[in-house]
Amino acid sequence: MTSNNTSPLIPLPASTARVVTLTGAVLALAGTFLPWTWTSAFPGDLTVTGYPGGLQVLTLVGAVLTLLFTLSGWGSPRSSEAGSGGRIRGLAWLTPGGTNSPVRLAALGVFGVTGYAIGAISYELGGLVNLELGGWIAGGGALLAVIGALALPADQPHDDDTDAWGRFRNAFSAPDPARAKDLPAWAEILIITAAFGIGLWIFAYGIATEYSELFIGFVVLAAFGFAAVLRAGLLKRLSALTAKHRNVTLTAAFAAAICFPFTQTNDQFALIGANILIFATVALGLNVVVGLAGLLDLGYVAFLGVGAYAAALVSGSPQSTIGVHFPFWAAVLTGVAASLVFGVLIGAPTLRLRGDYLAIVTLGFGEIFRITVNSLNGTSGPDVTNGSNGIPNIPDLELFGFNFGLPHDVLGFQLTRPGNYYLLMLLFTAVVVMVFRRSAESRIGRAWVAIREDETAATAMGINGFRLKLLAFALGAGLAGLAGSVQAHVSYSITPEQYQFAGSVPPNSAFLLAAVILGGMGTISGPLIGAALLYLIPAKLQFMAEWQLLLFGIALMLLMRFRPEGLVADRRKQLEFHETGQTDVPDDATLPEGATGVAKAGA
Template identity: 45%
Template sequence: MSDDLTTATRGHTMAWPLGLAGVALVIIGSFLSWSYDGGILGDLSINFYPGSLQILAIIMALLGLVLLLVEKGPLRKPLGQWLDATLGLRALGIVLTLYMVLVLIAISVESDGLINVNPGGYISTVGAILLLVSSRMLPLRQLRDLSQARLPGWAEILAITLMMAAVLFGAAYALGLTDAWAFVLCLVFITAVIAVLFRIGVMRWFGHVAQRHRKVLTLAAFAVAFFFPFTQKGSDANMSIATQVLIFAATAMGLNIVVGLAGLLDLGYVAFLGSGAYVAAMLSTSAFATIDWHPPFLVVMLLGAGTAATLGLIIGSPTLRVSGDYLAIVTLGFGEIFRLTMFNLDGTNGPLLTNGPNGIPGIPELEIGSFNFGDTHTVAGIELGRFSNYYFLLLLLLGFVILVFSRLNDSRIGRGWVAIREDEKAAEAMGVNVFGLKILAFVVGAFLAGLAGTIKAHQDVAVSPDQFIFLESAFLLAAIVLGGMGTIAGVLLGATILKLLPEKLRFFSEYRLLLFGLLLVLMMRFRPEGLVASRRRQLEFHEEDEELAVAIESELVEEAK
């Protein structure tokens, strides 16, 4: 036992200098050439002139240096009792090693072999491995709960502002990367930063700060979203992706009412989005429109949303008397019935409304008053194209959808939906109008999806049945499960991930569904409650975690104050 204790002590003594050596090697290697081929990954072939990916490695190394100084150095006294530097170093070591391995793979794939990797790449990889080994040798310490730390109000608001600014510039930088491998490596870097912040306890503290300054956080989040187009330098490609993300997010938020709050599994939800889109297309001034009436767009939005809500009422009345798997099968059938109906309303098999499989192309740009959404506008010297115009409109729609969701969630209706989701029989025994609230969930969710569909038709300039297949409903449901059922931030995050990654990772086109499946499997294994889970669902999936229960109880007490 004495020998084991001596070995452990020696290991702890060696860990800190080993970590410093790892940090030094990562930085030194990043100032050297990583690749023989200067035409890949933003040119990593120049000595003493780091490329963008090398700069990211240097930032991660410097973050490791800070954590080492917190663990054993001049920063230990002011920060060591609060920050769990060891866990942060372990997370950073794993992700930094993964980063460097992916760099070597990327260089090998892009330039035909590891022979094109220059010494700098290997030196930085060895440094990352040393930092990982060092982090595993450091002992864990009992620390104070950082979430209980309080700063002056202005300092906490400043922290929120800095966090939102980092999100804005991080998103702008990541979307500005045109090389797919560079985008993947940037995601790994972002993952490293987030993982470290979680492991050292900063994100838990930020969660408490966000609860204390919820209105400031909401305002800051919408400010970030509003200024996002001004960071894209007029890029239509990136703004096109952003508009698709907002449409997807607004639709997913409507489905979140049905699935996340009421607990009703709907596999045909995309039909409501499609009904709104078809109403807008048929009432447009397109040469292929089938209805000779062109009301103002506000009226079109109400008609499209009303049509979707009516379909929700029609499908909900008979089918909501079943539940579970039977409800999923029925809604899946409804989604396919809608798509096939759009095929048959071609003037031959049924009335001429949708032009059948040809759909309704040539939908003109949206006009509200004298403002044409297809025109380019210049604001503060920055050109904003058609996609930026639609982006701002969709941002307003998303704000409205979030407002509806949050108000319903905090109302008696929302509590009734949650009761139904938890135990339908018990809710009915307590006097909850189960059937009426189920119908209401379907109608409200369909109404919000119909609103998004009317804008989608003009933004896409065409509508066809192939846009509203079952796979789209599956992705909407996956966004809710991935992000966190019943939450706002979770669904927005899930929608962004599932819509953004396929667009930026097109070189994985043959394997995108495989990667998507692996992502869901990993989520179900390591975080079944979702990326941003509600307190209730955290406790549902981690009933044995007494520390989590105590932490959530303290949060509730703090909110009550």
């Protein structure tokens, strides 16, 4: 039997717990304006008084977020403090879903990034003796904030008989946010624009982190901060607004993405952004095959390689065995056409298989491609691909006299080579997003989803399963070839080792498939987010290359345990992986007029 039990993990009065949390957050914030160490040998120069730097900035941001969430829930009826003078109305909009679970997650984020900074200082400088007063104040404040946050009552009622793990899990869960009052259209558009502006700032800051300690702290705070915002119900509110203003959302997203190269002053960071878009575009193409049609393709990276090799052979490279130089549009179309043809040739004899058998065949195709291009070296076979040497010295693209390899001044900003290719790849990504969106919403897209859910039932309803699966396979291959044709010119050279099933450097088939699953199958933004994370983290943490696959496997297991539908889930996945209460009798408030008696009679 379920009771309205919201007992906290640490027994303290709710008002006292909130005061403790506020005090800890204020101390952590104040500690960032004091020195954390006496020497500038630690990256970020944490010796300055009155000016936070490096990891101190992350602690400052987390402390501010904790303060805002704590003040937002003060006096809320859901926080068991209804009699404390009323909720602070000016901040009530921050927590439409839950008032206390966001505080816990934000406090844990502050504690995580501050604790990591203290540990890194001790490890690199030789002990806690190198920690100054500011570090002790910030660390003590972060610990105090966590203790106070864990003493707050749970937002979600739980069973009296729930075990310790269940109580801990419920402490970080929150009910669905209440429906917000409609705002003026201009205000909703302003909120969407501000949200994408904040997202651009966070993404640009993460890429521009100059040393690994700062990036690890950024990842810790971003993970807990994202979870806190999610539990607060802000993302659901934002999703409702973006669904209402879809065209405005796409325009804002595209405008924010265009601004990215102008925020980077280092060519290396801008190049990471260009490669992320290449990886994300290929992942979105794989999402057509896996996410919509439900075909498990383990050799998808081979289509990226086919497009890259086809574009490289006609690029005018001195090492190209063909010796031709196609213009930009012709080279791109050559890469797309070659991948499309290979998709049809491979899919026609293999797509009559299902499940594990299809996965094994596609895995074999990926390995056959790599071995074949490695053998076409003039010794083991015809001299086409130069074997293991690949095709180097691929010239830069040129379109209407615009050379992508040269810097250009745009509105007072200088766009370097990585920025030029980033904007080009952004244009291609927009095309791929449009193709995916139109396909998913079309009659063919609905047929793909029907095949994914139950191919036998779909065939019984008159859907030609083989033809539609072949169409999905060919479309996904063509989109991969589009990205491959640009990748060949961005990287200057291509080799067979770049296109493996698994490896330490993406893109490869395993990472592409993981990007789709991590982000959310069948969605547009899911694979883009998943690909960005899976490319950015290895690129910034190269010192962990030996442990990368181990950490990658642990992350996938945790994801499957706590969020199997992915970071961005569609409604079908939410219904599949979570209890929805579809069999419960609806409340009177949710029924149309005159239907209350019928529902009660049915119950």
